[in-house]
Amino acid sequence: GAGVSQSPRYKVAKRGQDVALRCDPISGHVSLFWYQQALGQGPEFLTYFQNEAQLDKSGLPSDRFFAERPEGSVSTLKIQRTQQEDSAVYLCASSLFGQEDTGELFFGEGSRLTVL
Amino acid sequence: AQSVTQLDSQVPVFEEAPVELRCNYSSSVSVYLFWYVQYPNQGLQLLLKYLSGSTLVESINGFEAEFNKSQTSFHLRKPSVHISDTAEYFCAVSETSGTYKYIFGTGTRLKVLA
Numbered sequence: 001g002a003g004v005s006q007s008p009r010y011k012v013a014k015r016g017q018d019v020a021l022r023c024d025p026i027s028g029h030v031s032l033f034w035y036q037q038a039l040g041q042g043p044e045f046l047t048y049f050q051n052e053a054q055l056d057k058s059g060l061p062s063d064r065f066f067a068e069r070p071e072g073s074v075s076t077l078k079i080q081r082t083q084q085e086d087s088a089v090y091l092c093a094s095s096l097f098g099q100e101d102t103g104e105l106f107f108g109e110g111s112r113l114t115v116l
Numbered sequence: 117a118q119s120v121t122q123l124d125s126q127v128p129v130f131e132e133a134p135v136e137l138r139c140n141y142s143s144s145v146s147v148y149l150f151w152y153v154q155y156p157n158q159g160l161q162l163l164l165k166y167l168s169g170s171t172l173v174e175s176i177n178g179f180e181a182e183f184n185k186s187q188t189s190f191h192l193r194k195p196s197v198h199i200s201d202t203a204e205y206f207c208a209v210s211e212t213s214g215t216y217k218y219i220f221g222t223g224t225r226l227k228v229l230a
Contacts, residue, residue, distance in 0.1 A: 004159065031216060042120070042206055042220035043160070056217065091160070095216075104150075104162035105218065 002026065004108035006092050012114045013082045021077045021111045023092030031095040032075050033105065034067055038088045046090075049075060082115045089113075118143040118209050122221035130229050131199055137192040137224045139181075139207030146212040149190040151181055152220075154204045163205070166190065177201075202228045 005024040013019050025032050031050055035043035036059075045059040051072040060067070064082075069075040079086055089112045093105040119142045129135045141147065151163040164175040171183040181192045190207060207221040 033216070033218075035220075040125075040222070042122075042208075042222045043218075045217050045219070048216050050216075093160075104165065105152075105160075107152075107159035107161070109157070109159045 004092055004094055004106050006090075006108035006111050008111060009109065010112050010114075012116065014116055015083060017082050018078065018080045019082055019113060021079075021090050021113070023075045023077070023108060025073065025075070025092070025094030026096075026106055027073075029094035029096050029106070031097065032069055033093045033095075034075070034077050035091040035093065036061075036088045037091055037110070043091050046077070079113075082113075084115050087113055087115045118145075118147060118211070118219045120207050120209055120219055120221035122207055122224050124224045125222065126225045126227065128227045128229055129197055132196050134195050135193065135197050135201075135226065137205050137207075137226065139190045139192065139221060141188050141190065141207070141209045143188075143209060143211070147209040148212060149181075149183055150208040150210075150218070151175075151179070151190070151192050152206045152208060154206065154223075156203070160206065163192075197226070197228050199228050199230060201226060 007022045034046040037043045047067045048056040049069040064080045066078045089110040091110045093107045121140045149166040152160040153163045154160045164173045166173050166183045174180045179194045204223045204225045206223045208218045210218045
């Protein structure tokens, strides 16, 4: 499809496992964002890429979280040694332009992570 | 730093009645303002945005929001709601410089009753 695609849609992990969440943005979109949405909360910023450059990772909650976008298109959010507090929906969004863009974000449907 | 407050977590309203979803923000710098909507089992979609100019902005499906700088508000309104408007609505802000970091409110769940 033409939208932002995320996989897996649902992931159940045992505490201590590593997980990888994939985001396929809209083709040609320069900017890519990861957000974390806990139950009953709004999305919270994690990190931002402009092409392959990670310009802001200030929202990553700990060094167990790592994101990459090596070729400026697909991005992966990796969480090492998962803990129960990591349970949330992880949202990916892309935007056509760069840092000065005031346009809209296009969101994927999210990856729901449950850590047991 | 910015923050967004959506005081109403849930708003039930009967079909064809008017509705207002409240959004207040706090920021020491100029901001852009957005409303996003999330229908069941779908991703967030932009509903409308205020960047500059007229303080009243409208969406294609009858919603409108008014930017009130003195009250730091951006309330969303619709004069007559439909069942299909049932969704969660998120207010968001971003700085006018370095606009990449959107700050979202906690959302308001609008439930339209028949």
